[in-house]
Amino acid sequence: MDFLGSEIVWKCAFLAVVAVAAALAARLLSRMLRRMLDASRVPSASIFVNLAKGVVWAFALLAVLQPVFGVQPTAFVTALGVSSVVISFGLQDTVSNVVGGLNLMVSKAVVPDDVVSVNGVSGVVTDVNWRATVVRTRGGTTVVIPNSVLNKNAVTKLVPWDASDCAVKLVVCADADLAEVERTIHSKAHKALRDVLVPGHTVEVYFTELTSMGIRCTVHLHVKGGVGLDAQRDKLVRALAGSSWLASATLALEEE
Structure with missing residues (x-):
C-alpha cells in the first residue's frame, strides 16, 4: 500500500514538473518568436506562436505517457498518424487553406495593403489569416478568398x-x-x-x-x-x- 501511494505521489510530482517546465518553455519560446516575427513584419504572427506552443506541449505529453500513464509513445504516435491521415481526407480543403495561409505568411507573397487581382477580383488586401485572405474591392465590397485559391492561381500585384x-x-x-x-x-x-x-x-x-x-x-x-x-x-x-x-x-x- 505504501509502495502504491509513493508511486502515485511520484507520478503526480513528475507530471507537475513536466507541466511547469512545458509552461515555462512555451512562454519563453512564444516571447522570442513574437519579437522575431514582429521585427520581420510577418502578418498574423500569432498563428506561428500558437503552433510553437502546441509543439512544446506535444513533446511534454509524449514525455509523460510512459512514466505516468504506462502508454508507449511510439504506439501513441502511430495511432495518431493513422487518425491524422483519415481526418486529412475529410478536411482536405481546410488543410489546403491552412498550408496555403502559412506559405503566404512566411513568403510574404501577399501582405495587408497590397493591391492585387486574382480570379477576376481586384482590390486592397486587408487581412491574411490562417484560412483565407480578405480583399476590399474598389466598390467597398469585402471578398474572402480561400488561401488555396491564391496558391493555385496567378496573383497580379498592382502598383497604386x-x-x-x-x-x-x-x-x-x-x-x-x-x-x-x-x-x-x-x-x-x-x-x-x-x-x-x-x-x-x-x-x-x-x-x-x-x-x-x-x-x-x-x-x-x-x-x-x-x-x-x-x-x-x-x-x-x-x-x-x-x-x-x-x-x-x-x-x-x-x-x-
Whole structure:
C-alpha cells in the first residue's frame, strides 16, 4: 500500500514538473518568436506562436505517457498518424487553406495593403489569416478568398497608380481641333480633380476610333487610392459638359 501511494505521489510530482517546465518553455519560446516575427513584419504572427506552443506541449505529453500513464509513445504516435491521415481526407480543403495561409505568411507573397487581382477580383488586401485572405474591392465590397485559391492561381500585384486608373470615354466631333480638345481636357481635369490626381502622372488623352458619330476619345485619370472612381468620372463629365467640340453637343445644335 505504501509502495502504491509513493508511486502515485511520484507520478503526480513528475507530471507537475513536466507541466511547469512545458509552461515555462512555451512562454519563453512564444516571447522570442513574437519579437522575431514582429521585427520581420510577418502578418498574423500569432498563428506561428500558437503552433510553437502546441509543439512544446506535444513533446511534454509524449514525455509523460510512459512514466505516468504506462502508454508507449511510439504506439501513441502511430495511432495518431493513422487518425491524422483519415481526418486529412475529410478536411482536405481546410488543410489546403491552412498550408496555403502559412506559405503566404512566411513568403510574404501577399501582405495587408497590397493591391492585387486574382480570379477576376481586384482590390486592397486587408487581412491574411490562417484560412483565407480578405480583399476590399474598389466598390467597398469585402471578398474572402480561400488561401488555396491564391496558391493555385496567378496573383497580379498592382502598383497604386495602376489600381487607381480612372478611364472616361468621350465622343468628339469629327472636325474638332484635337490638339485644342486635348489642352481643354487637361486644363479642366486638373482644375476639377486637383485634390485627387496622383502627382507625377499626367492626364492621358487618346483618340482611338473614327465612327459615324465622331471620334472616340478615352481620358485616363490617375487618381489616389481609396477615392470613388465613379465620382471622379462625374466631376470630369460635368466640367466638360457643353463643350462645343463634344459630338453630342454638336448634334444638339444641329437639331435646333
